[in-house]
Amino acid sequence: MGTGKEYYVEPVEEGYSVKSLGAKRASAILPTQKKAIEKTLELNPDLKPHVARVRHTKAGHPDQFEKK
Numbered sequence: 001m002g003t004g005k006e007y008y009v010e011p012v013e014e015g016y017s018v019k020s021l022g023a024k025r026a027s028a029i030l031p032t033q034k035k036a037i038e039k040t041l042e043l044n045p046d047l048k049p050h051v052a053r054v055r056h057t058k059a060g061h062p063d064q065f066e067k068k
Contacts, residue, residue: 007040009033010052018043 005020007027016036017026027043030036033051040049 003044004046005044006047007043007049008052009036009040009049018049 003020008019008021010017010019011033012026012029014029015031016029016033018028018030018036018039019026028036028039030039037049037051
């Protein structure tokens, strides 16, 4: 059973942070986006994480989130 929280993956200077909605501090900082997404799934396997876009695509641009 997971934490019940929604998690966000965002790029930071050290790699990628994993934060729950409304948290002031990161739950984890990992070197790659993939590892950060995997961590969110460990914390709450019932919900897909919100992942910050890091490049421009047809679907969006940086500073937007998508569900993975």
